[in-house]
Amino acid sequence: MKLARNLFATASLAAALGLVLVATAAAPAAAAETVYVHDAHPDGWSIGLGLGDPSGLDVKYWHNDVSGFDFGMGFARFDKVFSMYAEYELGLVDIRMGRGNHGVFYLGFGGEAALRDHAPKASFYGGTPIGFTMRFRAPWDLYAEFRPQVHFHEDPDFVFGGQVGARYVF
Template sequence: MKKLYVAALLFIALSGSMNYAQSKGFGLGVILGSPTGISAKYWTSGTNAFDFGLGYSFEKKSRMHLHGDYLFHSSDMFKTSENIALYYGPGLRLKFREDDDARVGFRGVLGLVWIPRGSKVDVFIEIAPIMDLIPATEFSMNGGIGFRFFFN
């Protein structure tokens, strides 16, 4: 039942009209990895954005993951005709585990994003070290690959 609910939510979220993927606007898509789920991005300027993720694990012990990051983008590192940028930034993570306490911590994200010229999508890959502080100090890593469609 949980899988059906998540699949329906993803379908609804991705089935709207799309106009372009640029360094502006709001995008919604999918991230595959740890966690797997929905990825959203809202550009605040040509180089900065807020990034949000909502993921769910269907493993033995179910868990839900929510994160929010503030991203800085740098396209000066790559000498290419493609629109590729390095991004990085600080964030927060909240994780709920079945039959366990919620965890709250800081995360840092480092990734690459490709925004094909004239396209409606961006494609990204990222890693994120996490330091949980509540209820106990614990280090972990997240990472994934994904894409987002951008709306008006």
């Protein structure tokens, strides 16, 4: 049973990383045709709150209109842990919705470190965030994200996380 769980976790991580590599290879062609219609805040910093696993502070640096680096920290209510994460999110599909509003479907890769009350050392995770961000002409965005992850420790396992939240864009 333990071997099957380890094989499943390894295969799942390999599949997720394969998706990221395919998306990254296809991104230069897609980016060459991108028309930036979101003039209100095409790049820069945003800060907000996310609810889910973990719930807490979320900070994102948009290096263009659809992709960026996401950082956060908060508490996971199911595992009762404090965690910090960092991700790169590659915008794959930019949906124009008129009046300067648009939505971005993204796929990324990243990691998370968690501190538990009952464990003497930190736990580490690697994962692939899959999500959607709605960017408005007003300086706000809303997001929803699903995050399959592999938990790296003596007995690796496959876990899920995710958030919904809002950020103010500077």
